[in-house]
Amino acid sequence: MSVKLNTESCEQAFDSLSGELVGVDQAWLSQRRHDALNRLGNTGFPTVKHEDWKYTDIRLLTKHEYVLDASIDLTAMAAKVESSRIDALDALRIVIVNGRFRRDLSTIDSLPEGLIAGGLAEQIASDPASVKAWIGQALPENGHGFSSLNDAFVNDGVYINVSAGITVSRPVEIVYMISAGDVAPLAQPRTLVIVAEGASIEVVERYISDSEDTYLTNAVSEVFVGSGARIELDRIQEEGSRAGHVGGLFVCQRTDSHAVINTISLDGMLIRNDLRASLDEPGAKVVLNGLALGDGRQHIDNHTHVDHIAEHCISREFYKSVLDDRSRAVFHGRIVVHKDAQKTDSEQQNKSLLLSRNAEVDTKPQLEIYADDVKCSHGATVGQLDETAVYYLRTRGIDEQSARGILTFAFADSAITDISNEALRAYIDTRIRDKLGAGDLTKGMSF
Amino acid sequence: MLTIKNLHATVVGKPILKGINLEIGDGEVHAIMGPNGSGKSTLANVIAGREGYEVTEGTITYKGKNLFDLAVEERAREGIFLAFQYPVEIPGVSNIYLLKAAVNAGRKHRGEPDLDAMGFLKLVREKLKLVEMRDEFLHRSINEGFSGGEKKRNEILQMAMLEPTLAVLDETDSGLDIDALKIVANGVNSLRSAERSMIVVTHYQRLLDYIVPDYVHVLAQGKVVKSGGKELAHELEAHGYSWVGDDAKAAAG
Ligand SMILES: Nc1ncnc2c1ncn2[C@@H]1O[C@H](COP(=O)(O)OP(=O)(O)OP(=O)(O)O)[C@@H](O)[C@H]1O
Ligand SMILES: [Mg+2]
Numbered sequence: 001m002s003v004k005l006n007t008e009s010c011e012q013a014f015d016s017l018s019g020e021l022v023g024v025d026q027a028w029l030s031q032r033r034h035d036a037l038n039r040l041g042n043t044g045f046p047t048v049k050h051e052d053w054k055y056t057d058i059r060l061l062t063k064h065e066y067v068l069d070a071s072i073d074l075t076a077m078a079a080k081v082e083s084s085r086i087d088a089l090d091a092l093r094i095v096i097v098n099g100r101f102r103r104d105l106s107t108i109d110s111l112p113e114g115l116i117a118g119g120l121a122e123q124i125a126s127d128p129a130s131v132k133a134w135i136g137q138a139l140p141e142n143g144h145g146f147s148s149l150n151d152a153f154v155n156d157g158v159y160i161n162v163s164a165g166i167t168v169s170r171p172v173e174i175v176y177m178i179s180a181g182d183v184a185p186l187a188q189p190r191t192l193v194i195v196a197e198g199a200s201i202e203v204v205e206r207y208i209s210d211s212e213d214t215y216l217t218n219a220v221s222e223v224f225v226g227s228g229a230r231i232e233l234d235r236i237q238e239e240g241s242r243a244g245h246v247g248g249l250f251v252c253q254r255t256d257s258h259a260v261i262n263t264i265s266l267d268g269m270l271i272r273n274d275l276r277a278s279l280d281e282p283g284a285k286v287v288l289n290g291l292a293l294g295d296g297r298q299h300i301d302n303h304t305h306v307d308h309i310a311e312h313c314i315s316r317e318f319y320k321s322v323l324d325d326r327s328r329a330v331f332h333g334r335i336v337v338h339k340d341a342q343k344t345d346s347e348q349q350n351k352s353l354l355l356s357r358n359a360e361v362d363t364k365p366q367l368e369i370y371a372d373d374v375k376c377s378h379g380a381t382v383g384q385l386d387e388t389a390v391y392y393l394r395t396r397g398i399d400e401q402s403a404r405g406i407l408t409f410a411f412a413d414s415a416i417t418d419i420s421n422e423a424l425r426a427y428i429d430t431r432i433r434d435k436l437g438a439g440d441l442t443k444g445m446s447f
Numbered sequence: 448m449l450t451i452k453n454l455h456a457t458v459v460g461k462p463i464l465k466g467i468n469l470e471i472g473d474g475e476v477h478a479i480m481g482p483n484g485s486g487k488s489t490l491a492n493v494i495a496g497r498e499g500y501e502v503t504e505g506t507i508t509y510k511g512k513n514l515f516d517l518a519v520e521e522r523a524r525e526g527i528f529l530a531f532q533y534p535v536e537i538p539g540v541s542n543i544y545l546l547k548a549a550v551n552a553g554r555k556h557r558g559e560p561d562l563d564a565m566g567f568l569k570l571v572r573e574k575l576k577l578v579e580m581r582d583e584f585l586h587r588s589i590n591e592g593f594s595g596g597e598k599k600r601n602e603i604l605q606m607a608m609l610e611p612t613l614a615v616l617d618e619t620d621s622g623l624d625i626d627a628l629k630i631v632a633n634g635v636n637s638l639r640s641a642e643r644s645m646i647v648v649t650h651y652q653r654l655l656d657y658i659v660p661d662y663v664h665v666l667a668q669g670k671v672v673k674s675g676g677k678e679l680a681h682e683l684e685a686h687g688y689s690w691v692g693d694d695a696k697a698a699a700g
Contacts, residue, residue: 387498392535394519395495395528396545396605397552403520406548410539441548 001069003186005062005149007041013068014152021155022121026128029154032136036151045145052144055330055362056301060270061244064214066186068153072097072179081105084175084208088423091173091204092117098179099187100156114166114199120190121156131159134192138222138250140276146246147274150188150220157190157219162199164226171202171421178240180213191221193231197254200230204424207247207268211240220248225257227281232260234419236428239268241296248274253313256283262419263290265300266431272301279306279313279341290319291415293435294327294359301330308341308371317348320415322408322436323359331363335378339370348378353385353411398441405438412436448473448510448644449494449613455504456493463489465669466505471613474641478655478680479648481666482688487648488532490666491617494646495529496522509613523549524556526612530602530619532648536590542601543585546571546608553609574607578634595622603634610638615646620654632657652684665691 003013014037023029045062046053081095094117095105101119108117116123116130124131135154139147158174176189195201207217217239225231239245245268251259265271277286292300306315321329331350352361365378385407393403412432419425433442449471456464463486471477479487493500494507496519507514509527517525537545550570551561562570575582578600590598599619606614616635620628635645635658647658655663655677663679664671665688673679673691682690 386535386537389535389537391497391519392531392537393545395523395531396549396609397520397523397556398548399520399552400518402548406540407537410537414539 002065002067002183004065005045005058007044010040010149010152011037017068017153021153023124023128026124026132028132029124029128033152033154036148036154039143040145040148040152043145043148052303052332055328056270056272056299058270061216064184064216066216067183068186070098070179070181070183070185073181077102077177077179078105080177080210081175084177084206086423086427088426089171089173089204089421090423091171094118094158094172094174096157096174096176096189098177098185099189101158112166112168112170114163115168116159116161117172118159119156120159120192123159130161131192134194134222134224135190136222138224138252138278139220140250143248144274146218147220147248150190150218150248153188154190155188157192159192160201160203161194162196162201164196165198166196167199168201171204171424173204173206176205176207176217176219178209178211178215178217178243180209180211180215180240184214184216186216186218188218191219193221193223193233195223195225195229195231197226198228199226202232202421203234204421205233205235207237207239207245209238209240209243212242213240214242215240216244216246218246221250223249223251223259225251225253225259225284227255227257229254230258232262232420234262234421234424235264237263237265237268237271238431239271241267241269243268245271247272249276251277251286253277253279253281253284253286255281258285260287260418261289262416263288263302264416264428265290265292265302266435268298268300270299272303274303274305276305277307277315278309279315280309282310282312284310285314286316287418288315288317288319289415289418291412292319292321292323292329293412293432294321294329295324295435296327297325298327300327303330303332305334306336306346308335308337308344308346311340311342311344313341313344315346315348318415319350320412321352321361322355322412323352323361324355326356326358328359329361331361331380332366333364333378334366335368335376337369337371337374337376341371342373344371344374344376346374346376350380351411352382353408354382355385355408402439402441405436406442408436409433409438409442448475450508451505452507453505454490454493454502454507456489456500456502458489458500462503463669464493467666467669467671469664469671471644471646473644474639475661476639476645476647476658478660478663479646479666480650480663480680480683485666486669487666488617491529491615491646491648494615495519495527520552524553528606528609528611528614530599530606530614530616532617532621534590534598534602536588536593538588538591540589541586542589543571545589546585546605549605550608571608574604577607577637578604579630580604596624596627599623599631600627603631607634607638612642613644613646614638615648617648618650619647620649620651628654629657652680655680667691
């Protein structure tokens with residue numbers, strides 16, 4: 001079944017496919033899908049005329065026809081899943097191929113007590129109430145066409161639920177893979193992560209493909225952090241060179257919860273991230289870190305939105321981009337301090353390093369404050385390498401290329417220091433080093 | 448060691464050095480004094496090879512070689528060290544990392560193997576003691592958040608690690624309290640040897656009480672207007688720059 005990114009085509013696809021989606025017997029679910037389709041019908045897909053899409057032209061994506069149920073080359077996938085393993089990570093692995101959960105490729109045979117981790121479709125089939133209670137709860141009402149599309153065809157993905165008081169000691173790694181080929185797959189995984197009161201978990205979302213074919217990932221993740229609960233979510237985007245990736249991540253936090261979200265965008269032709277955190281109850285803290293590493297003609301757009309709903313919440317946001325060649329980054333960071341959110345403590349920063357004259361960044365920090373007793377700061381800088389620093393390193397005997405590599409690497413690497421898992425950090429370090437061509441001298445540089 | 452002949456240099460097209468002649472022999476310590484803006488740092492940067500400092504006339508010969516044939520990093524590996532008047536802060540790169548990379552760059556140049564972790568640590572501990580810095584400094588970003596005095600000591604630490612043959616210290620004494628001044632001077636003196644030469648740029652006689660120079664030169668308006676022995680510094684201290692000649696007088700306003 002193929003589809004184009006316009007309303008009519010999506011409606012047609014829906015008519016012929018909706019009967020085959022999981023849980024058709026569940027009225028609430030069918031209703032969700034229909035509502036989402038209606039929303040899509042009303043809003044359509046965004047264009048550059050939308051303020052929020054001013055710098056991101058999705059015609060690069062809309063010109064293709066995508067296949068919703070592309071076939072999967074299982075042998076090839078099995079090999080790729082294996083080679084994508086980060087050995088020292090020692091994670092529980094959930095593998096998603098073209099948006100569908102693959103138990104056969106996953107490593108979740110022995111889950112610790114208090115942890116449910118597996119496919120969303122299976123969860124809907126076996127315990128629909130456990131999904132109904134959460135799905136869609138974190139989505140804003142005025143979402144854009146892509147999240148409505150994900151919602152309308154919601155079918156499979158990931159379901160993770162940590163029971164109250166449980167600390168999951170091993171990271172849970174979700175590997176979203178693509179099996180492309182003659183057709184351009186559209187993968188629409190939906191991920192739900194529920195961390196109950198006092199529980200704690202580290203989730204690593206990896207979007208991986210070495211494919212040079214066209215495809216589109218349109219992912220939506222919802223994260224619910226209960227009172228006193230903690231989550232670190234590391235989202236690492238290593239999509240194919242012709243891939244589009246539209247990723248929504250919606251986080252809701254309760255009293256004294258703590259969420260750290262690291263978004264590392266490495267590969268992919270066009271990446272658009274919408275990250276929204278809602279601090280619903282007092283004492284919640286969210287840390288958002290981002291790194292966009294662009295080269296060639298890559299386009300990486302990070303839209304973030306933090307809602308300070310309740311008082312005494314803290315948000316920290318640090319986004320960096322390093323852009324070479326003709327790549328382009330967009331950062332739009334919106335922080336809204338609602339009227340009851342007294343004693344809000346919020347800080348936001350966006351720093352960009354341009355390595356080429358043709359690279360470009362559009363940055364727009366935006367602060368809206370409706371409470372009077374708050375502490376908020378934000379800022380953005382765009383610059384080139386500090387030539388005095390290059391000179392300084394050279395006077396110590398370090399060759400020019402290495403000096404530039406060291407400084408660029410240091411700039412980028414400081415964006416990942418909140419990733420607590422050492423093995424993962426080492427992996428990302430290597431990827432950053434390779435992509436920047438930063439040279440061997442930067443090995444052993446990290447703090 | 449270093450021979451500077453009729454050196455003219457411009458910075459962003461503006462002539463700054465206007466015919467400098469200097470001869471620095473092996474093991475000698477030369478102090479360079481002179482009013483603000485006279486070109487002392489410019490000379491130091493021309494020796495180190497900084498881009499944008501264009502030599503329009505003259506020569507510098509270092510250990511028998513044309514210095515201008517060497518890139519900045521090659522000069523460093525050949526034993527030239529510049530202690531910056533304003534040391535640069537480099538967030539995200541730790542001191543210890545720089546020291547290791549710098550030491551090994553020099554060793555590689557000399558055909559020696561990298562220092563192993565144990566050997567390196569032993570060396571760095573020894574040198575830390577020399578400049579009385581705590582271990583903690585090793586793991587901080589280069590000069591980031593360092594006090595003025597700590598930055599200067601950090602320069603001396605790097606120098607001590609690299610054991611240069613020609614060290615150019617650009618106002619390493621400015622901003623130091625009296626104890627730090629002694630520490631820095633001590634560090635410098637411990638490196639004095641028959642094979643190592645030094646150019647010490649300073650405004651103050653005080654430093655030269657601790658690092659006793661063989662020669663003192665006065666730079667004014669891009670020229671050496673007077674040279675002499677260590678007594679010259681005392682006379683300058685007593686009489687000011689206007690004493691040394693018209694050029695200096697003009698420069699001093
Ligand atoms: N990048 C530059 N652009 C413009 N002018 C410069 C630049 N660098 C140096 N100059 C000028 O060159 C002259 C000499 O400067 P230099 O730093 O060498 O003086 P100095 O003798 O070291 O002074 P100080 O004692 O204050 O350190 C000054 O007039 C200075 O303004
Ligand atoms: Mg100076």
